[in-house]
Amino acid sequence: MKKILAIETSCDECAASVVTGGSAPGSVRVLSNAIFSQVDLHSKFGGIVPEVASRNHLEMINAVIDEALTKAGVSLKDLSAIAVTNGPGLIGALLVGVSAAKAIAMELGIPLIAVNHLDGHLHSIFIEGQERCPTPESAMLPMLTCLVSGGHTNLYLITELPPGGLKAVKLSESRDDAAGEAFDKTAKLMGLPYPGGIHIDRLARKGKRDAIDFPIGLPGRTNIEFSFSGLKTSVLTELKKRGYTPHVFGDVDASKLPQDRELADFCASIQETIVGTLVRKIKIAIDQTGAKSLALVGGVSANSRLRELLAEKIKVRILTPDSTYCTDNAAMIGAAAFFAKESLTGSELLKLNAYSS
Ligand code: KG4
Ligand code: ZN
Secondary structure, X not given: OOEEEEEEOOOOEEEEEEEEEOOOOOOEEEEEEEEEEOHHHHHOOOOOOHHHHHHHHHHHHHHHHHHHHHHHOOOHHHOOEEEEEEEOOOHHHHHHHHHHHHHHHHHHOOOEEEEEHHHHHHHHHHEOOEOOEOOHHXXXXXXXXXXXXXXXXXXXXXXXXXXXXXXXXXXEOEOOOOXXXXXXXXXXXXXXXXXXXXXXXXXXXXXOOOOOOOOOOOOOOOOOOEOOHHHHHHHHHHHHHOOOOOOOOOOOOHHHOOOHHHHHHHHHHHHHHHHHHHHHHHXXXXXXXXXXXXXXXXXXXXXXXXXXXXXXHOOOEEEOOOHHHHOOOOHHHHHHHHOOOOOEOHHHHHHOOOOOO
């Protein structure tokens, strides 16, 4: 059975994983999933600093690859191919993973599989052993997939599944900010640490969802595109209206920002707006396409309210990865590579316009 070492360094997670074939056709088994998160490094800047990210990837990449191999109980000679995220992402960060992958593939003389990061997220539901993704057959076709992360908010219609290959058509995207970006940027305005999505999710549990009325972007009844940049401005305006000084740079001055109950109300209202928008657009897209199942992937798919509201409002079967495979990881890159038809050599990858988006 082939074993693939996958590497992911597109953003602030330095990750490596060894995957092999799963027990059901179209599924992948994860033998190891090593990850070093740089969140603590970037948190004090309120967002990702690309140069800090690439330097840290360079420091960590060998150790993370070693950990993945050791945990999987395999050595380099057992590998059949190397997979690596080759975009989209931060160019310096990508370069570290791609260079490491090319070096290993060239030295071992095995194929190199270049994986699009978004393709990785789309394949995260085919990793076996996940609670809400029992088998690939549970993805009934056509399947709508909502990819919600820090960089993207895209809807796809999936018409074919692995092992034959995933066939996905993009239906829509965000015209401006991604949903995760909306969580992170509004959280920052309220002085919450980066990345803000998980903090808003937690604090929102004690707040009133209708405390503040934020606008929904592109509310047309048939519109499945997204827009979240207006929300940022509305949060800024609401904070100022209440006499607060929204946090932008430097140290957080808590005395100038909402606390306790009011902070929870802000979080619950922001979250309800983002999540409500996502669910509304997903519903329209299901009606328009006749989708029989829904996959929700990417970092924001870990949001507890989003999962709750979807379960309430969406009638088709919903597949969501376990939280480990929602946020960036290398196992999903391995899953995409496992069913990829094309493989390259290190020098072929050099010729690709790998960093175009
Ligand atoms: O998929 P991911 O790890 O990286 C990208 O490819 O962008 O997604 C990261 C995003 C961040 O914006 C983060 O705030 C968001 O996912 N996120 C959440 C939650 N957990 C992570 N957003 C809302 N609620 C959560 N529980
Ligand atoms: Zn991602």
